[in-house]
Amino acid sequence: MVRIRSTKTRALYAGASLAVLGLAIAVPAFAADKPAEVEEIVVTGFRGSLQQALVLKRDSAVAADTILAEDIGKFPDLNLSESIQRISGVAIARDGGEGRQISVRGLGPQFTRVRINGMEALTTTGGTDSSGGTNRGRSFDFNIFASDLFNSITVQKTASAETEEGSLGATVDLKTARPLDYGKFTFVASAQGSHNDLSGETKPRAAAMIANSWADGTFGALLSVAYTKRSLLDVGTSTVRWAPGTSFSPGFDALPNGAGLPTTVNPAAAANNAALHPRFPRFDKYTEEQERLGATLDLQWKPSDQTELSFDMLYADLKGTREEQYLEAPSFSVGGACTAANVNAGCGIADTNVLSSTINAQNVMVAGTFNDVDLRVEDRFDQLETKFTQYSLNFTHEFSDTLRVHAIAGHSKSAHDNPIQTTLTFDQFNVDGYSYDYTQGRVPLITYGTANLTDPAAWKLTQVRLRPQTADNTYDTVQGDVEFNMTDNITLKGGLNWKKYDFITTEMRRSNGTTTNQETVIPAAVTA
Numbered sequence: 003m004v005r006i007r008s009t010k011t012r013a014l015y016a017g018a019s020l021a022v023l024g025l026a027i028a029v030p031a032f033a034a035d036k037p038a039e040v041e042e043i044v045v046t047g048f049r050g051s052l053q054q055a056l057v058l059k060r061d062s063a064v065a066a067d068t069i070l071a072e073d074i075g076k077f078p079d080l081n082l083s084e085s086i087q088r089i090s091g092v093a094i095a096r097d098g099g100e101g102r103q104i105s106v107r108g109l110g111p112q113f114t115r116v117r118i119n120g121m122e123a124l125t126t127t128g129g130t131d132s133s134g135g136t137n138r139g140r141s142f143d144f145n146i147f148a149s150d151l152f153n154s155i156t157v158q159k160t161a162s163a164e165t166e167e168g169s170l171g172a173t174v175d176l177k178t179a180r181p182l183d184y185g186k187f188t189f190v191a192s193a194q195g196s197h198n199d200l201s202g203e204t205k206p207r208a209a210a211m212i213a214n215s216w217a218d219g220t221f222g223a224l225l226s227v228a229y230t231k232r233s234l235l236d237v238g239t240s241t242v243r244w245a246p247g248t249s250f251s252p253g254f255d256a257l258p259n260g261a262g263l264p265t266t267v268n269p270a271a272a273a274n275n276a277a278l279h280p281r282f283p284r285f286d287k288y289t290e291e292q293e294r295l296g297a298t299l300d301l302q303w304k305p306s307d308q309t310e311l312s313f314d315m316l317y318a319d320l321k322g323t324r325e326e327q328y329l330e331a332p333s334f335s336v337g338g339a340c341t342a343a344n345v346n347a348g349c350g351i352a353d354t355n356v357l358s359s360t361i362n363a364q365n366v367m368v369a370g371t372f373n374d375v376d377l378r379v380e381d382r383f384d385q386l387e388t389k390f391t392q393y394s395l396n397f398t399h400e401f402s403d404t405l406r407v408h409a410i411a412g413h414s415k416s417a418h419d420n421p422i423q424t425t426l427t428f429d430q431f432n433v434d435g436y437s438y439d440y441t442q443g444r445v446p447l448i449t450y451g452t453a454n455l456t457d458p459a460a461w462k463l464t465q466v467r468l469r470p471q472t473a474d475n476t477y478d479t480v481q482g483d484v485e486f487n488m489t490d491n492i493t494l495k496g497g498l499n500w501k502k503y504d505f506i507t508t509e510m511r512r513s514n515g516t517t518t519n520q521e522t523v524i525p526a527a528v529t530a
Contacts, residue, residue, distance in 0.1 A: 067156070068155065070154055080207075080230065082144040082148075082152065087104065091107045095133065097130060099232075101144060102133065103141050103144065109171035115172075117174070119176070119178060119314045119316070121394050121477070121479045125142055125388065125390050126418050127320060128471065136418065136471045142174075143388075145294075145320065146294075146388055147176075148229075148296050151228050152179075156174070157173075157175075179211065179224055180224065181213040181224035188214070191209065198233055200237065206230075207229070208229050212224070223299075240286050241283055242281045242284075245279070245281050247279065248275050248276065252339065253352070255354055271356070277359070277367040283334065283448060284330030285329045285330075286328055287327040290322060291322050292321075296319070310396075310397070311397050313396075314393065317389075320387070321387035323383070325382065331378070333376035334351060334375075336349075346431060358371045370437065371435065372437065373434040382426075384420060388418040395412060397410070404486060404488075413476075415476045420470060421470050423470055428461035428464065431462075433452055435449070435452055436449070464522075466525075470510050471507070473506075476503070476504040478502040480499075481497065481499045483495065483496070484496055
């Protein structure tokens with residue numbers, strides 16, 4: 003987009019830079035015959051943002067990269083982590099089809115610190131178990147924020163004296179827009195829709211910003227809002243890692259009596275137990291509904307070039323539901339000896355006979371046929387919500403060309419709530435003729451032998467898990483800095499920083515009122 007702004011007229015043009023050049027040549031020729039009414043021409047666009055980012059990187063004394071967006075809605079990404087991954091050395095971890103956390107230069111997400119408008123903050127969400135589950139660590143979950151709420155992202159990869167310690171990976175600075183950056187009344191809006199082929203649904207994404215200034219440009223206010231709704235259907239396979247049979251003592255059943263063969267020791271038992279096999283060969287289905295709302299409010303007062311006071315507020319709400327469904331064979335990862343009580347009720351790998359197996363050169367059992375395999379249908383439903391609020395007050399004053407001060411005070415809170423996490427498991431025991439084959443390509447071929455997958459009576463309810471959880475992170479910060487230029491080449495900086503951090507988390511599990519976990523015990527009324 004190319005914008006031409008005049009003190010008397012304002013127009014929008016969408017065209018190539020060649021057209022702008024032609025206009026620049028035509029204006030002086032026209033002015034020779036008649037006085038031009040256009041007093042000022044300002045051309046801005048995405049190239050200007052790139053140029054500003056290069057200038058910031060060149061002037062920085064540390065290794066830092068910056069992404070700038072001229073207006074709200076200019077980032078095409080779903081959330082901040084996907085915008086940050088455009089910086090070299092940054093990788094993201096995804097959950098639910100979008101980025102959740104970042105790693106910098108190979109160091110995990112827990113080694114990255116995030117500051118929002120100059121103040122440290124921490125946001126946490128709940129994900130699938132394979133992606134970390136409820137976040138109770140130091141990792142920052144970026145999927146809470148729509149990228150539309152910010153117009154500046156800086157990743158500082160090396161340490162400096164003025165940056166507080168506590169980050170081995172990087173310090174990420176996120177900044178929201180300020181009203182005086184625009185100079186006059188500005189309104190920007192964007193809207194789009196996304197369609198998921200699997201779910202067959204189209205969901206909206208929209209953002210808007212309004213800013214204005216008064217009192218000869220010394221006071222301004224800005225309000226921005228971003229909203230996204232997503233519907234995700236993800237179907238695939240997983241194994242929950244690979245492991246040898248010896249990891250689940252005593253390993254595979256050495257007697258192939260389930261196949262009707264003589265009850266002699268299977269000569270291939272040792273090789274089968276030494277080879278890697280899938281712990282949970284299974285098919286997966288994830289259904290997720292997600293709604294994200296974010297808003298910023300910025301008040302800025304700049305009575306002179308030497309003094310500036312700003313008040314910033316940020317709000318974000320990420321909520322949704324997720325259902326995880328699996329058809330799996332858990333007996334490949336259940337150890338323990340078989341007894342008269344459990345041999346017909348989930349004995350595990352000790353009761354599983356290997357009828358045939360294909361072990362490749364890497365000692366991986368890529369295919370096999372088995373008897374006495376236990377099957378499971380697992381269904382988990384989560385209701386999730388994270389609310390984030392932050393407000394901060396920034397003050398900057400220059401006493402002279404050589405002496406300036408900066409102070410910031412604020413509060414932030416991330417409240418994650420997972421009030422419903424319910425899992426039901428239904429098992430079918432001792433299935434014969436079960437097989438898997440991972441040599442067919444990306445999707446394995448799994449057959450279920452004598453199992454009756456479609457008959458509800460063939461399945462037994464074996465577990466009801468109830469695990470509601472919460473995780474709250476709170477920061478209170480007061481900081482003051484002084485900067486003094488002794489000479490053109492020497493600058494002294496110092497300051498004080500007070501910070502208070504609170505972390506509260508809970509997890510509850512279904513019980514009968516005692517301290518013993520009763521999740522594996524099915525109530526009599528349910529079994530009846």
